Amino acid sequence: MNPAIEHPLTRKDFESDQAVRWCPGCGDHALLNQIQKLLPTLGIPREDFAFVSGIGCASRFPYYLDTYGMHAIHGRAPAIASGLKLARPELSVWVVTGDGDALAIGGNHFIHALRRNVGIRIVLLNNRIYGLTKGQASPTTELGEHTKSTPLGNVDRPFDPVALALGAGATFVARALDTDLARLGEVLRRAALHPGTAFVEVLQNCNMFADGSYRALTDRATRDEARIVLEHGRPLVFGAARDKGIRLRGLQAEVVAIGPEGAREDELLVHDERADGGALGFLLAQLAAPGFPVPLGVFRAVELPSCEARHAGLVAAAQARHGRGDLQTLLAGGNSWEIG
C-alpha cells in the first residue's frame, strides 16, 4: 500500500533535510513555500514528482524539496525534463529555472520545450540579474541598468519571458509576483494541472544584486496602479479604486479612465485566456511600465495535444499496423540468404 494514500501528504512531507542556502529575504523562499504547500494537495503521490533544474540561485530549488530531483547543468533542464517526461509520462515533471538559465544559455531548450508542448511545468524565477555569480546583467535586465558587467549601463534590450513563451507557441503562460502569495499559489496550481507545457514567470526580487527591481509592483503605495490582474472573461480593470481600464484602439492598447468622463466598462478589453492563437496574450505581454500596468495572472491557457500524447498516438498507430514488434523478425529483415 502506498503510504501517501494511507496517510494524506502534508507540506512537511516535501521538506528535505538540506539547509536552505538562499539569502534571507530572497524571493526564491516564497516559491519554495508555495510549492511545498501545493504539492500535497494535488492528489499525486510524492514519489511521482520530479524536479529538474540547471544552474543559478533558482536552480538550487530541487535540493530543498523532498521529491526526486536533479540539479543538472546550466540551461539544460528543459531538455532533461523533456526526456524524462517522454520516458515516463505518468510523472509530474517540473523545471525550476532563472532568467539567465532559461533565457540565455538555455534559450534554445526553453523555446523548443514550449514548441513541442511536452507536459512539463517550467517555473522561471526572474530577478533580472545573475545572482549566483554576484551581479551581472541577464537577458531580462532592463536597458540602461547598471550592474557589475554593465557599469556604464546595459546596452541590450531585455527579453520579456511571457512574450517569448507565447511566441514559441506555449499553451499555458502565466506571470506571478513573489510577494503576492495567494495569486502565486493559484497560478502554480493551474500550471500543475495543465496537460501540455506550463510556463510560469515569477517576478522575484533579488535583494542582494537587483534590489527593488519590482518595487512599483510590490509597494502598497504604488502597486494597485502599477499592476493589472488578468481574469478570464472579465474586462481589464485596475487601480486602487478600480477606476482605470485597458481599451483597444485598433491594435494599440490604451489606458482609459472609467466613468462618465471616460470610458464605459463595456468598451474595455475583455481577457480571454483561451483565445485562438497567441495574439491577445502577446498584446497583453507588451503592456509594461511606464505607461501601462504590468499584467499578472494567466495570459494563455489552451489545451492542445502534448508531445507525449502525440508520441503515444504514433506508437499505438504503429502497433496497430505492425503488431507489437518482434525482435527476431526485426533482425531477420526482409532480405536474407542461407549459407549451408
Place this chain on the structure above:
Amino acid sequence: MNPAALSANLADVRPGATLIVNSGAFTPANLAKAGYAANPLDDDSLAGYRLLAVDMSGLTATALACCGLGRKETERCKNYFALGMMLCLYGQTPEREIESIRARFGERDPRAAEANVIALRAGYGHAEASEWWAEVPHVSPAQLPPGTYRSLTGNQAIALGCVAAAQRAGLPLFLGSYPITPATEILHELAALKHLDVTTFQAEDEIGGICAAIGAAWGGVLALTTTSGPGMSLKAEALGLAVMLELPLVVVNVQRAGPSTGLPTKVEQSDLLQAIHGRHGECPLPVIAARSPADGFDCALEAFRIAVKYMTPVILLSDGGIANAAEPWRIPTVSDLHGPEVRFHTTTADFAPYARNAELARPWVRPGTPGLEHRIGGLEKDFLSGNISHVPANHQRMVETRAAKVDGVAREIPPTRVDGAADAALLMLTWGGTWGAATQARAAAEAAGKAVAHVHLRHLNPLPPDLGDILQRHRTVLVPELNLGQLSLLLRERYLREVVPLCKVQGRPFMVEEILHRILELA
C-alpha cells in the same frame, strides 16, 4: 565507370586490373567535366589495364525500347544493367536481385520495377554472351560459417544492436539525437521502430539530444544519443554530468574527418583521445569501438551491458566508413543475445543513492519508486548520501572511486586474441575500422612469407588487462591509425614502450597495400 569516376578512382586501381567503363557516358561534355582533354578510351593511356568498354547507356535504352519509358527514366535503369553484368562476372545468378527489385519498387511503381528487371537481365545476358567471365579472374563466394545472413550497414547494425539491448533488458529504448552526417541513419532506422518500444526525440541541438537521453536514463529506460565529431564536442559538458550522476547512457560517435566541419562525409579515427579524455575535470568513462559494420551490432549490445552494469555513460566509436559500408551479417537467434541485466533498486531499508556494489556501481532508482526520493546533480556528492559535499577528502575519494569503477570494466574484457603468428617479432595493433585492411594486409604478408601478429582492440578504455604482457612479447609494434597517432600516444603513456605509428589522414580508409608495405619494411 563514367569519365568522372574513372578520373577519381584510377589511382587506386592496380596495374593489370580490369576496368569496366560505360563507353556511352564518354561524351565530349562528360569528358570535359571530368577534366579529360582527350577520350582515354581512344588513346593508349589505359593500356596497362584490361579494359571492358560497354555502351551501358545505349544497350539499356535498346533493351527498354519496348517499355515506353521516357529518356530520363530509361537512363536511370542503366545501374541495374551494370549490376547484371557484375552478377554474371562474379558467378552469381540474377534471381535474388530480381526479387529484391520487385520488393523495393513493385508496389510503388510496377513499371519501374519491370524496367529495372529487364535492364538487369540485359546486363547479365550481355556479360554472359561476351564470355568475359572467362577473362576475368574467378571470385568464389566468401567462406562464411553456416547460417542465415543479411546485409547490414554499420549504422543499421548499431540501431539494431540498441533495439536488441533494450528488448533483451525488457526496457524501452530512448534515442535523443540531432541530425549529423554520418550518424543520422541511426536516427532514421530507430524512428521507424516505434512498435518495438523505441522513442526517438529529434532534439533542438546536440546538447538537447544528450540531455533528453540523460533525462530518459534517469527515468529508467535504455537511453542513447548518436552523433559525430562536432556533436561530441557539444555534448562534452552533459557527458560530464552523466559521469557525475552515474546513470547508464550510450553515446555513439560515428567519427568523420575533423577538425571543425572538416570532411563531413569522409572517414577518420581522430576522436579517440576526445572520447577518452575530452571533458573537463577527472571524467573517465568506458570507450569501445566497432571494427566493421556487422560488429556494430555486438558493440551496441556490449556498450549497454557495460553502461547498465557499471552505471556509467559509455562511448561507442564507429566511423563514416563503417557507417555506410555493408557486410553480410549472420542473423543471431534472439535467445542467444546477452542483453544488459537491469535491476532497479526498490527497497527503502538503508537506502543510500551512492552506495556501491562490488563493481562500484550505484543503484539505479526510478523516480516513482515510493520512499526513495532523493536528489542527484552535477555538484560533488557525499560518498553515500549523494548530498552536496565540499569536504576535501570526500572529493578525492569520489574522483578516485569513479576512476576505479571505470578501470574495473577491464573485468569484462575477454583474453586478447592474437591473430597470425603469435611469436612474430612484429605485432600489428589496430582499433576500429582499420581492422579489415589490417587483416588483409596480415594475410598478404603471410603469403609473402613474413610473420606478423595482429591484435585488434575493441576496448579502448580501459585497455585489456593482458595487453601490456602481449606488447612485451614483440620487438616491434606497428599501429596503423587514421589519425596522427592517438592510440600510439596512449600506448606509450600506459606501457612506457615505443611503437611505430602508421598514420593516414586523407579522409579515406587504409588501402591494404599501404599497411602491407609497412609490414614488409618492419617484419
